[in-house]
Amino acid sequence: MLVAAAVCPCPPLLVPAVAAGAAPELEPLRAACREAVGELLGSAAELIVVVGTGPRAEVWTEGGVGSFQRYGVELAARLPLGGPGGTELTPSLTVGAWLLEQAGAAVPTHACAVPTDTGPQRLLGLGKGLADLADRVGLLVMGDGSACRSVKAPGYLDERAEGYDAAVSAALGAADTAALAALDPDLAGELMAEGRAPWQVLAGAAEGTGLNARLRYDAAPYGVGYFVASWR
Helix, strand or coil, rough: CEEEEEEEEHHHHHHHHHHHHHHHHHHHHHHHHHHHHHHHCCCCCCCEEEEEECCCEECCCCEEEEECHCCCCCCEEEEEEECCCCCCCCCCHHHHHHHHHHHCCCCEEEEECCCCCCCCCHHHHHHHHHHHHCCCCEEEEECCCCCCCCCCCCCCCCCCHHHHHHHHHHHHHHHCHHHHHHHCCHHHHHCCCCHHHHHHHHHHCCCCCCCCCCEEEEEEEHHHCCEEECCC
8 A cells, every 4th residue: 555655757867976067056856855865764664665757667676776887876776675686777767776775765665667659548557557556655756847937958948838737736745646646648738748647646646545645846947947846
């Protein structure tokens, strides 16, 4: 059963060594992530599952390691208490593993990657399955909002992006599983909102649990929507 979740964005710039000179700019975001992950670890979850995007559906149950070398930094992150097995973690899961490492997590941890074009019903079903993996399951859900909030954003400016992110923010801040489940995958793709798939996994896992939510961060530095939320 799902007992808690932390929702965080997954830009590699969360890692100060990757951000370098721009590191101070995202310190409020890092602080919000630390608080959300800390609350997740304080939930007494028996198992934590990190959910993010990847080129194919994949699950890590025997450990996994991700590298920041692609960003020019000799740094790696390992799933807490994971064994040496498992293929390399995807970028979003690597950031999640790094957040857990920074928090000193000592809880058995799995990871799950979903392609960004996965249909909502499949994601909702996956979430239900993850919630049944243990009596007390926690999710660390990694995903960004739209990447079209300004002319300097990766996807340039799209007038629909602000409204889309506002709807996501409201849903995450109210633990509104129905609103998350209803997110349009086509619109998400057009707005480069890669968090849509992981958020719908969360919606499936949390349906009927009655969890409460707290939105810790909602901003769009660099023209990309970033949200941090805690569900308990």
